[in-house]
Amino acid sequence: MFETIPKTQFPPKEDLFIWDGQCGFCKYWIMVWKSKTRGLEYQTFQEVAENFPDIPFKEFKRASRLIEKDGAVFSGPDSAFRTFAYFKEPSTFWHNWYQRSKIFRQLSNHGYNFISKNRPLLMQLTIVFWGKNPLKRKPYWLIWLLGLLGLFGTLIYFLR
Incomplete structure (x- = not known):
């Protein structure tokens, strides 16, 4: 299971979604999201992990991360849910539900873990x-x- 990291001391200049560049499944859905979002950069952890020395490299391997300009870090399924706020028709429903509901958070984390092991x-x-x-x-x-x-x-x- 991945570790949740609330904040980095090395925030990016632009809001940034970080994903595994060696994952075909990830690349497919990143291409979909790029076509639907604005105000969000996408880079692989292989390209940018060194820019965040306070986030262990192994954690980038375990889960996607969305890091905002204020240093806030969203991990795993919440990084995906937070991405919906950047859609051309934004939605924060899933992210808010993830933040508020322990049951939904646990189900999402286990679902994310299943997906990451079966890409x-x-x-x-x-x-x-x-x-x-x-x-x-x-x-x-x-x-x-x-x-x-x-x-x-x-x-x-x-x-x-």
Whole structure:
């Protein structure tokens, strides 16, 4: 599990989302987020970890971080939830819920941990459900869902 780090003494000049540049799943979704956000820079921990000597390098490997100009650090799922505040249509709902609810925070942290340990599988599922191009995603998940519903409907019809 990752460590939550509340603040850095070395804040960036611009609000910064830091992610794992060796993760295809991460790169896919960063490309999506870049197209939807403003006022937020994106860099890999491999590029910028040394700029934050008070954050252990191993913690950058364990979880994404969003570091704001005032030095506030958001970690793991909260870094993703905080990113929604930078969307062209901003939302702080998920971040606020994460901050207020211990149960939601624990569920989110465990979900994030599961995702981080299964990124190759989730990358494959992402491609199956949305396609290879993150900037031209297709709703393949809907086709799969309709196909499954059709299959179940056919089975029910013939097995009754």
